[in-house]
Amino acid sequence: xxxxxxxxxxxxxxxxxxxxxxxxxxxxxxxxxxxxxxxxxxxxxxxxxxxxxxxxxxxxxxxxxxxxxxxxxxxxxxxxxxxxxxxxxxxxxxxxxxxxxxxxxxxxxxxxxxxxxxxxxxxxxxxxxxxxxxxxxxxxxxxxxxxxxxxxxxxxxxxxxxxxxxxxxxxxxxxxxxxxxxxxxxxxxxxxxxxxxxxxxxxxxxxxxxxxxxxxxxxxxxxxxxxxxxxx
Amino acid sequence: xxxxxxxxxxxxxxxxxxxxxxxxxxxxxxxxxxxxxxxxxxxxxxxxxxxxxxxxxxxxxxxxxxxxxxxxxxxxxxxxxxxxxxxxxxxxxxxxxxxxxxxxxxxxxxxxxxxxxxxxxxxxxxxxxxxxxxxxxxxxxxxxxxxxxxxxxxxxxxxxxxxxxxxxxxxxxxxxxxxxxxxxxxxxxxxxxxxxxxxxxxxxxxxxxxxxxxxxxxxxxxxxxxxxxxxxxxxxxxxxxxxxxxxxxxxxxxxxxxxxxxxxxxxxxxxxxxxxxxxxxxxxxxxxxxxxxxxxxxxxxxxxxxxxxxxxxxxxxxxxxxxxxxxxxxxxxxxxxxxxxxxxxxxxxxxxxxxxxxxxxxxxxxxxxxxxxxxxxxxxxxxxxxxxxxxxxxxxxxxxxxxxxxxxxxxxxxxxxxxxxxxxxxxxxxxxxxxxxxxxxxxxxxxxxxxxxxxxxxxxxxxxxxxxxxxxxxxxxxxxxxxxxxxxxxxxxxxxxxxxxxxxxxxxxxxxxxxxxxxxxxxxxxxxxxxxxxxxxxxxxxxxxxxxxxxxxxxxxxxxxxxxxxxxxxxxxxxxxxxxxxxxxxxxxxxxxxxxxxxxxxxxxxxxxxxxxxxxxxxxxxx
Numbered sequence: 070x071x072x073x074x075x076x077x078x079x080x081x082x083x084x085x086x087x088x089x090x091x092x093x094x095x096x097x098x099x100x101x102x103x104x105x106x107x108x109x110x111x112x113x114x115x116x117x118x119x120x121x122x123x124x125x126x127x128x129x130x131x132x133x134x135x136x137x138x139x140x141x142x143x144x145x146x147x148x149x150x151x152x153x154x155x156x157x158x159x160x161x162x163x164x165x166x167x168x169x170x171x172x173x174x175x176x177x178x179x180x181x182x183x184x185x186x187x188x189x190x191x192x193x194x195x196x197x198x199x200x201x202x203x204x205x206x207x208x209x210x211x212x213x214x215x216x217x218x219x220x221x222x223x224x225x226x227x228x229x230x231x232x233x234x235x236x237x238x239x240x241x242x243x244x245x246x247x248x249x250x251x252x253x254x255x256x257x258x259x260x261x262x263x264x265x266x267x268x269x270x271x272x273x274x275x276x277x278x279x280x281x282x283x284x285x286x287x288x289x290x291x292x293x294x295x296x297x298x299x300x301x
Numbered sequence: 302x303x304x305x306x307x308x309x310x311x312x313x314x315x316x317x318x319x320x321x322x323x324x325x326x327x328x329x330x331x332x333x334x335x336x337x338x339x340x341x342x343x344x345x346x347x348x349x350x351x352x353x354x355x356x357x358x359x360x361x362x363x364x365x366x367x368x369x370x371x372x373x374x375x376x377x378x379x380x381x382x383x384x385x386x387x388x389x390x391x392x393x394x395x396x397x398x399x400x401x402x403x404x405x406x407x408x409x410x411x412x413x414x415x416x417x418x419x420x421x422x423x424x425x426x427x428x429x430x431x432x433x434x435x436x437x438x439x440x441x442x443x444x445x446x447x448x449x450x451x452x453x454x455x456x457x458x459x460x461x462x463x464x465x466x467x468x469x470x471x472x473x474x475x476x477x478x479x480x481x482x483x484x485x486x487x488x489x490x491x492x493x494x495x496x497x498x499x500x501x502x503x504x505x506x507x508x509x510x511x512x513x514x515x516x517x518x519x520x521x522x523x524x525x526x527x528x529x530x531x532x533x534x535x536x537x538x539x540x541x542x543x544x545x546x547x548x549x550x551x552x553x554x555x556x557x558x559x560x561x562x563x564x565x566x567x568x569x570x571x572x573x574x575x576x577x578x579x580x581x582x583x584x585x586x587x588x589x590x591x592x593x594x595x596x597x598x599x600x601x602x603x604x605x606x607x608x609x610x611x612x613x614x615x616x617x618x619x620x621x622x623x624x625x626x627x628x629x630x631x632x633x634x635x636x637x638x639x640x641x642x643x644x645x646x647x648x649x650x651x652x653x654x655x656x657x658x659x660x661x662x663x664x665x666x667x668x669x670x671x672x673x674x675x676x677x678x679x680x681x682x683x684x685x686x687x688x689x690x691x692x693x694x695x696x697x698x699x700x701x702x703x704x705x706x707x708x709x710x711x712x713x714x715x716x717x718x719x720x721x722x723x724x725x726x727x728x729x730x731x732x733x734x735x736x737x738x739x740x741x742x743x744x745x746x747x748x749x750x751x752x753x754x755x756x757x758x759x760x761x762x763x764x765x766x767x768x769x770x771x772x773x774x775x776x777x778x779x780x781x782x783x784x785x786x787x788x789x790x791x792x793x794x795x796x797x798x799x800x801x802x803x804x805x806x807x808x809x810x811x812x813x814x815x816x817x818x819x820x821x822x823x824x825x826x827x828x829x830x831x832x833x834x835x836x837x838x839x840x841x842x843x844x845x846x847x848x849x850x851x852x853x854x855x856x857x858x859x860x861x862x863x864x865x866x867x868x869x870x871x872x873x874x875x876x877x878x879x880x881x882x883x884x885x886x887x888x889x890x891x892x893x894x895x896x897x898x899x900x901x902x903x904x905x906x907x908x909x910x911x912x913x914x915x916x917x918x919x920x921x922x923x924x
Binding site (some may be wrong): 088114115116119120131132133136138151154155158159162163165166175186187188195196215218219220221222 | 402602619626627654772774776777780781784787788791808811815818820821
């Protein structure tokens with residue numbers, strides 16, 4: 070088992086050479102958003118949120134960290150302008166497709182997306198393929214799969230009828246990143262929620278007390294600090 | 302047919318075939334590519350055979366069908382050897398005249414000759430026509446001489462000499478070195494050095510290796526690979542055998558799209574003939590080297606031209622690409638080292654082996670060597686396939702080979718690289734064509750499509766066309782390509798229908814850059830190129846669509862309006878009868894008028910009015 074050295078956001082780190090870049094970054098505590106990744110499944114690389122920038126001699130290039138094997142001496146930047154801008158646009162695109170997903174709404178709030186510039190659709194699925202891979206790789210069933218191409222792509226059982234090999238185990242539902250309903254925010258369903266960004270919770274005297282739906286987003290603390298700034 | 306046993310036997314067979322054929326015997330060759338078949342060349346061929354039998358001169362004349370001659374504008378083309386008389390647009394009615402006048406009496410029929418539209422000069426010999434004269438036909442040269450269904454024709458023209466030289470005089474390393482030094486780069490679009498790829502594949506671990514020929518050519522308006530597949534399939538087979546020997550592979554695949562039935566048919570015949578001659582299969586020419594080729598037919602998905610999607614398709618999986626951080630030369634087909642090259646790349650191999658790397662690298666620019674076939678189409682006088690040395694300027698291609706823009710209209714731009722490419726405006730026409738220079742302009746070489754557009758083409762409409770093509774052909778696997786191109790198309794649709802705001806243009810650019818940066822495969826990464834390059838060079842045209850709601854080229858249907866010029870209309874009623882919407886009213890011999898609410902801007906009235914009384918205007922709402 071070899072060890073390779075890489076530079077992540079300016080800090081040198083040593084990681085296992087058999088890892089993917091995403092595994093290494095998460096091991097190092099760098100937060101990388103993903104929707105199609107699951108530790109127990111083969112990486113698929115379709116949500117594109119995990120993309121990071123790698124510096125090369127000829128300039129920088131974007132790579133899919135969930136698929137990219139770590140290499141000796143690579144210089145990684147995880148939150149450059151180009152990456153953050155792209156991630157925001159991707160979440161905006163996904164949210165415009167599935168506005169009723171809590172995961173996507175939370176991601177949007179976390180990234181500070183405050184308006185959606187596309188016409189809202191009302192789909193349920195972002196076609197991340199987690200359910201398809203879980204059913205095949207872990208449940209050894211393969212009861213669902215993709216059909217159609219491009220915009221017509223969807224996840225279905227063969228011939229859209231009840232599959233004979235489906236054991237109703239519910240693993241597909243369990244793994245789905247967008248199936249959760251959103252919390253009730255200011256805006257009606259089907260629009261951007263952003264309630265976490267707007268509310269100033271009473272609990273926000275100290276950072277540790279925050280109990281909002283976002284993990285350590287800190288927006289309420291930020292708002293509290295802003296209020297104090299305004300006062301002084 | 303007896304198998305060719307060894308190298309000396311091949312030369313004996315070649316000599317025997319040469320001895321049998323008489324170079325002075327009149328030979329009528331009829332171009333029979335797919336385009337000429339659409340013109341009815343098969344009927345012409347039949348007519349020639351019946352005519353010759355009728356005149357009882359079967360022993361004196363040979364009739365041969367060849368592949369595409371490139372000048373598709375003028376098909377079907379008949380060339381009569383040994384003089385090389387070039388007749389164009391030949392119909393069944395001309396056949397008996399050609400046989401009696403030209404073959405028997407040696408007279409030239411004037412009306413079938415090509416007349417240069419610019420100078421008005423007539424040409425007897427095809428090679429002298431300006432369309433061909435400026436070209437450098439290395440790969441396409443044999444298309445004139447070879448019946449693709451006869452291996453003998455290929456052998457007589459020096460076929461399989463490169464193979465016997467490679468097998469008996471060169472080691473695999475020497476072959477790879479020759480290809481590397483020649484500077485040949487992949488002709489599929491990316492331009493990766495072929496020799497380096499071969500070397501990587503040879504070095505890759507694994508006893509079982511595959512080689513693949515990518516013949517899944519899907520760009521709208523591009524058909525150079527089809528022309529080689531149909532007209533000279535043995536050149537690809539020979540190239541592949543040499544490649545397989547160099548890499549150490551014993552199994553090859555040709556992935557052809559099923560929209561090319563003639564190519565598949567000719568390939569199958571060629572493969573069988575090569576096997577019968579012992580040039581393919583076990584112990585090729587007694588060298589101890591085994592290699593065979595299978596044909597895999599695509600299901601009609603554009604993205605299967607992408608190497609990883611193509612490999613998935615051969616394996617019987619859904620044709621979807623994957624990330625290429627582990628290259629196909631290491632893990633490709635069935636996870637074995639796989640070397641994949643384009644049709645044109647394979648066809649170049651025998652030529653490089655025969656003529657040497659020095660000869661090849663003398664052609665072209667510093668980093669792009671050799672010749673490249675482009676399919677020159679669109680609003681141009683001479684459309685067809687052109688093979689030119691790298692480094693030729695776009696101006697030479699458009700004006701000297703292409704004969705300028707159709708109907709004397711003004712040149713606006715040239716679109717290269719198919720749906721992944723971009724538009725190059727008039728000010729950059731002096732640009733030498735090579736991989737790097739085209740990329741600098743925001744376009745790309747691609748597989749070699751060149752579409753000329755004139756002042757009557759709207760760049761926004763063109764970008765919309767390519768965007769919708771990509772949207773239709775996106776596999777839908779990754780989000781930026783599936784959702785992104787959908788939204789791009791939505792915004793462009795808003796612009797062409799006059800509902801957009803100026804912020805939409807900003808959003809369009811922003812989204813385009815994200816799709817370009819974040820997509821999984823080459824299809825998505827290049828999808829916004831038509832949009833970005835047209836915004837780059839024709840920003841005012843995009844802005845006019847948004848701000849003034851006008852289409853300067855008068856193309857975008859929802860921004861234009863047809864009306865009748867009362868002064869010119871003589872009330873003939875032609876437009877009234879043709880209008881599918883019954884939107885034209887008026888009495889006979891009195892000026893007509895168009896009911897705008899019913900009009901769908903189909904333009905039938907405009908096309909059919911003899912007095913040019915139907916006038917187009919943009920924006921809507923005038924008159």
